[in-house]
Amino acid sequence: MVHLRCTLVLTNILWSGLGLLFFCKNASTSSVWNMPWPVEGYKSYMDIIPMRYDSPAGLASLNFSFSGIKTLSECPEKDIHIIIGNAGLPLVNLSENSLPENFVSPQNPSIELIIKSGQIAELSLSRPPPGPWYIAGYLKDIDSSIKQKGLQPKESCRYLYMSLAKSSAPIESTKIFPGNKINTTITTKGSLFSFTVSQSTINFEVQVTNCQPGPCNLSLSYMTFMSKYSKEVTEDCSNVQNTTGPSCVLHISSPSLHDVQMINIKFMGDNTQSPQNRAVIFKVVLQECLPFVLGLASTSCGLTTPLDRIQSPFHLTTRFGMVHSSTVSLVADLTSAVLTSIPFSVIAPNDVGGTLKWQLRLLFFSHVNVSQQQVCGGLMYNKLPDTSLSGLDLCTADIPGAVNLKRSVSHGSQSNMKPNEVKRYVPYPQAGLWHIVLQTHCFAQDSSTEIHCGDKVLVEMTLEIQQCVDEECSGHGTCDHTTAGGDLVSFSACVCDADYRGYGCTDSRHAQSQAVQLAGAFLLTLSNLFFIPAIIISIRRGFVVEAFVYFFTMFFSTFYHACDGIRIEMYRMCLTQYDVLQLADFFGSSCALWFTIVAMAKITQKHVTGVMQIAGICGLFVGVTYDKTSLCVIAIPILTGLAAITISWGIKMYRTKRLYPSWRRYVFYLIPGVLMATLGGVSFAFLETESNYKYLHSLWHTCVALSIVLLLPPRPACVEKYGPSESALQMSQLSRISYTQDIS
Numbered sequence: 001m002v003h004l005r006c007t008l009v010l011t012n013i014l015w016s017g018l019g020l021l022f023f024c025k026n027a028s029t030s031s032v033w034n035m036p037w038p039v040e041g042y043k044s045y046m047d048i049i050p051m052r053y054d055s056p057a058g059l060a061s062l063n064f065s066f067s068g069i070k071t072l073s074e075c076p077e078k079d080i081h082i083i084i085g086n087a088g089l090p091l092v093n094l095s096e097n098s099l100p101e102n103f104v105s106p107q108n109p110s111i112e113l114i115i116k117s118g119q120i121a122e123l124s125l126s127r128p129p130p131g132p133w134y135i136a137g138y139l140k141d142i143d144s145s146i147k148q149k150g151l152q153p154k155e156s157c158r159y160l161y162m163s164l165a166k167s168s169a170p171i172e173s174t175k176i177f178p179g180n181k182i183n184t185t186i187t188t189k190g191s192l193f194s195f196t197v198s199q200s201t202i203n204f205e206v207q208v209t210n211c212q213p214g215p216c217n218l219s220l221s222y223m224t225f226m227s228k229y230s231k232e233v234t235e236d237c238s239n240v241q242n243t244t245g246p247s248c249v250l251h252i253s254s255p256s257l258h259d260v261q262m263i264n265i266k267f268m269g270d271n272t273q274s275p276q277n278r279a280v281i282f283k284v285v286l287q288e289c290l291p292f293v294l295g296l297a298s299t300s301c302g303l304t305t306p307l308d309r310i311q312s313p314f315h316l317t318t319r320f321g322m323v324h325s326s327t328v329s330l331v332a333d334l335t336s337a338v339l340t341s342i343p344f345s346v347i348a349p350n351d352v353g354g355t356l357k358w359q360l361r362l363l364f365f366s367h368v369n370v371s372q373q374q375v376c377g378g379l380m381y382n383k384l385p386d387t388s389l390s391g392l393d394l395c396t397a398d399i400p401g402a403v404n405l406k407r408s409v410s411h412g413s414q415s416n417m418k419p420n421e422v423k424r425y426v427p428y429p430q431a432g433l434w435h436i437v438l439q440t441h442c443f444a445q446d447s448s449t450e451i452h453c454g455d456k457v458l459v460e461m462t463l464e465i466q467q468c469v470d471e472e473c474s475g476h477g478t479c480d481h482t483t484a485g486g487d488l489v490s491f492s493a494c495v496c497d498a499d500y501r502g503y504g505c506t507d508s509r510h511a512q513s514q515a516v517q518l519a520g521a522f523l524l525t526l527s528n529l530f531f532i533p534a535i536i537i538s539i540r541r542g543f544v545v546e547a548f549v550y551f552f553t554m555f556f557s558t559f560y561h562a563c564d565g566i567r568i569e570m571y572r573m574c575l576t577q578y579d580v581l582q583l584a585d586f587f588g589s590s591c592a593l594w595f596t597i598v599a600m601a602k603i604t605q606k607h608v609t610g611v612m613q614i615a616g617i618c619g620l621f622v623g624v625t626y627d628k629t630s631l632c633v634i635a636i637p638i639l640t641g642l643a644a645i646t647i648s649w650g651i652k653m654y655r656t657k658r659l660y661p662s663w664r665r666y667v668f669y670l671i672p673g674v675l676m677a678t679l680g681g682v683s684f685a686f687l688e689t690e691s692n693y694k695y696l697h698s699l700w701h702t703c704v705a706l707s708i709v710l711l712l713p714p715r716p717a718c719v720e721k722y723g724p725s726e727s728a729l730q731m732s733q734l735s736r737i738s739y740t741q742d743i744s
Helices: 013-026 514-540 544-563 578-601 606-626 632-656 663-687 693-711 717-722 724-743
Strands: 003-005 031-039 051-055 061-070 080-086 111-115 120-126 131-139 159-167 182-187 191-195 201-212 218-223 233-237 248-253 261-267 277-288 308-311 318-324 327-329 331-333 339-346 355-365 372-381 403-408 421-427 432-443 457-466 477-484 489-496
Touching: 031 051, 031 131, 051 159, 061 080, 061 111, 080 159, 111 120, 131 159, 182 191, 182 261, 201 218, 201 261, 218 248, 233 248, 261 277, 355 372, 355 403, 372 421, 403 421, 432 457, 514 544, 514 693, 544 578, 544 693, 578 606, 578 632, 578 693, 606 632, 663 693
Parallel strands: 003 031
Antiparallel strands: 031 159, 051 131, 061 120, 061 159, 080 111, 080 131, 182 277, 191 261, 201 248, 201 277, 218 233, 218 261, 308 318, 318 327, 318 457, 331 457, 339 432, 355 421, 355 457, 372 403, 372 432, 477 489
């Protein structure tokens, strides 16, 4: 039965129908497919929506199909990048500087495909490793325009992709058990055998002990994950004669610990008339990394007990260590074996969306006659180093996350030496079994002769799953956390500022300079000072309430933009929480617009003006709280105010039978003020992009503030009704009448 994951409802029925026809045609009884999935321009990993497919062990193949979609035929063609990763989230490597210093590259690199709308791309993986497969898509082309909500067209260009995962049946093979002798007949077609290994296996050997008739003329091959990142291992036994001992041996170092092992034994044939087969006796022999046992002599490999998990109630915050009563520590003694292996498990989905941090510090050496101490090692996923190989040296071996700690000892004392430590990070670690592998070396006074390190070699470690890079982004961005997709994949990512890039916002090749960032900060904040003329003129003309609203707007707009922007944290100052400043800025701007329009209406009934002002405040507060970026927050005050102005001015012109206000007012104040406000509004709503935001938004501040100076009436409506000399007397009489009525 086909499993459906309905994760997105499309408004474009045509594309949905075409996608369904494509996938229903290619689906099989072991298929898992996704409905069209949106892709966005990649700025940070927060623009990624991962999906997950699970693959069992022992499959012959795993096939992926992808189809690109665009919602409108007139939309430009864009490349949709599809990234695929096994057991962990795939990384987006836009440059060689994507990973910060001390980061370990993924042991199974991500696979990337590029498709266009209307195209179908397929990827076939032979003998895929088991576990979850994570898939994500993104666009490299980024739309940097800043669009006002509500002014965008209903049907805009969107890009999507559909995916289908088809898994074949498990490989047909004969299941065997390591250590048991297997009697079988091998033909020229070959025979496939499968088995599993223990979690402590460092190597295994396929030993052919007998074959009849001789010579054996066999080929032994080990089937691995077949892709450009792996290869098949083969042993040719064509010249081996029949003997009583192991006549042909295939040695496999560091096999995958969580996958099914596959070996193929094939008779190569000969030119004689003898039967084209061989009766073969063989067995699989495992060699394991032995656990530590007190009192035993040092071994070549020592395996500790798995580390305990200390789970936190917060997302992506897990520590590993050894719990002893009420304490947690991670101190390892490396003297019991030449090589020490410390296992721990990364769990999906708890850990795969974070960063694995490993910190190693050298604590103590028994340093008699030792002039230099050295600890080498690394992190290994799903395998162990083969210590049976002669001369295995972790200091020179190519292993992921390699570390090399050196410390010199002088005058037989370590008391004044600073602890030597290193750090390694693994981005989005793969789920499964990991090992910390460590090896010690000590050298004599001549620094070339290796000697025994003494009774104690202690190292202290920190091992944890964390968000981003030490919960931050190198001061050049913000560490965010989200749960996305229908599979609820939880992950953290850095959202970089000032055009920094990379996993930890450390790639500065395209970053804005200090001068550009400071210019943006000063423009966006100091442009609000153009409200000062509006405040002064408002007070002089008697608009005290309006002056307070303009001051409120200037104050919070200044500090909101001091906290906002794509500048790095060093060049931002937040007076209070960002959301509070943003809400106050949007609310103040809407109130300033409303109070100015009400003042322009010059309604002579003072109580009507007061009611309109209070009603506007209440309505705008609700609107801004509901959706501060909505077009309604701007459009409703303007349309309502224009209606009030039309009615008020129309009544005045009807009563006086002449133009109101005077033509001079229109020519020298109202028309320039409207044009200036329109210029600011057009630049704000239609022309702003991320690159010119600091310039055009500052222009918006300037135009709005100066337009108030031109649009604000010369005096309030009550002064115009009674005249400058009569206003105070009339208001005094009204006050005395009100006072007499109150007494009576």
